[in-house]
Amino acid sequence: MSSPTGTDGFLDFDVPEAGKSCKTWYTAYGDLKSSKFPPLIVLHGGPGMPSNYLKAYGQLADKASIPVVLYDSIGCGNSTPLPEKMGDGSFFNIDLHIRELDNLLKGLGVEEDFSFLGHSYGAALAAWYTATRQPKGLRRLILHSPLPSWKLWDEAQMDLRHQLPQELQDILNKHEAETTTDSPEYKDVITEFYRRHVCRINPFPMDLQETLEAAARDPTVVFTMYGEDEFHTLGTVKDWSMTDEIHKINVPTLLMNGRYDTAQDKVVEPFFNKIPKVRWVQFPESSHTAHLETERERIEQIVSVLIYEHGI
Numbered sequence: 001m002s003s004p005t006g007t008d009g010f011l012d013f014d015v016p017e018a019g020k021s022c023k024t025w026y027t028a029y030g031d032l033k034s035s036k037f038p039p040l041i042v043l044h045g046g047p048g049m050p051s052n053y054l055k056a057y058g059q060l061a062d063k064a065s066i067p068v069v070l071y072d073s074i075g076c077g078n079s080t081p082l083p084e085k086m087g088d089g090s091f092f093n094i095d096l097h098i099r100e101l102d103n104l105l106k107g108l109g110v111e112e113d114f115s116f117l118g119h120s121y122g123a124a125l126a127a128w129y130t131a132t133r134q135p136k137g138l139r140r141l142i143l144h145s146p147l148p149s150w151k152l153w154d155e156a157q158m159d160l161r162h163q164l165p166q167e168l169q170d171i172l173n174k175h176e177a178e179t180t181t182d183s184p185e186y187k188d189v190i191t192e193f194y195r196r197h198v199c200r201i202n203p204f205p206m207d208l209q210e211t212l213e214a215a216a217r218d219p220t221v222v223f224t225m226y227g228e229d230e231f232h233t234l235g236t237v238k239d240w241s242m243t244d245e246i247h248k249i250n251v252p253t254l255l256m257n258g259r260y261d262t263a264q265d266k267v268v269e270p271f272f273n274k275i276p277k278v279r280w281v282q283f284p285e286s287s288h289t290a291h292l293e294t295e296r297e298r299i300e301q302i303v304s305v306l307i308y309e310h311g312i
Contacts, residue, residue, distance in 0.1 A: 004029055004058040006070070011107035013074060013100055017091055018082060024100055025078035026071035030061030038113040038139050039067040041105070043122030047237065048221025050077025052210040054119060056291050064304035071104055073097055075221040076214070083220050089236035092224040097125055115140040117303070120263065120288065124242070127271070131248040141253040142303060145263035145288050148270045149241035150233040156264040157231045160197055168192060190230055197262045198288045205292045246274040253278045256299065258286030
């Protein structure tokens with residue numbers, strides 16, 4: 001899937017505790033009102049990794065007549081920057097993102113008829129919204145590399161870390177013990193970890209590179225909600241879990257992950273075991289961003305044909 005061109009816009013988002021006016025940026029592919037399919041609202045990961053890397057999903061508008069909306073949550077990407085809120089966990093939390101999602105659906109006028117596709121943290125947010133809000137207008141839920149709790153996520157990251165060559169593990173251990181994780185040597189190992197488990201295309205596709213660069217320029221949301229440690233969640237989401245809420249998801253759901261994914265099978269499995277109407281598809285050659293890797297055309301087919309034309 002190559003990067004299509006969407007129509008950009010901004011929605012006012014009233015957040016009194018921000019201390020200033022806020023806007024959520026979005027881009028729409030296709031006509032949100034006239035398609036035979038409900039709009040597909042795509043939620044990005046991170047928290048705080050802007051939506052550039054998900055542009056490929058916009059191809060569904062041309063190829064399958066499925067309107068698609070991508071957006072950046074406030075504090076990252078093209079939405080209102082809030083660097084003054086760095087470290088403020090009372091501000092940057094999942095409740096803020098739920099409120100923003102409410103505002104987005106209403107602002108776009110699609111709250112009566114829509115579907116979700118969430119990736120990584122965005123999949124967790126979409127699942128949490130579905131389970132706790134039970135939105136009447138939601139038709140389909142697509143969870144791409146989701147997580148049900150950050151504790152389980154961290155366990156999976158450590159499992160993958162222990163699969164690295166011992167000399168790379170030693171470098172990680174050394175710099176973490178010496179609190180020198182900003183060293184080039186440490187960052188090189190993190191890049192190698194990414195090439196194994198985040199995106200197996202070398203060099204990284206431009207859309208993913210744009211997301212990584214944007215998050216590096218303004219890491220406010222990433223550092224506040226997730227933290228600076230790749231293998232230990234230390235931010236405001238560290239204790240979050242929806243394991244006991246998964247069974248409340250009441251719409252047809254598709255699960256997707258890659259064989260080499262940071263969202264390992266043990267992370268995805270609780271959704272498969274607890275959602276009443278669910279299908280799980282794994283991509284054997286892919287990692288966390290399968291939609292950018294060698295099996296990207298299969299993802300396009302599964303999303304457009306399996307879900308929208310034939311159901312779960």
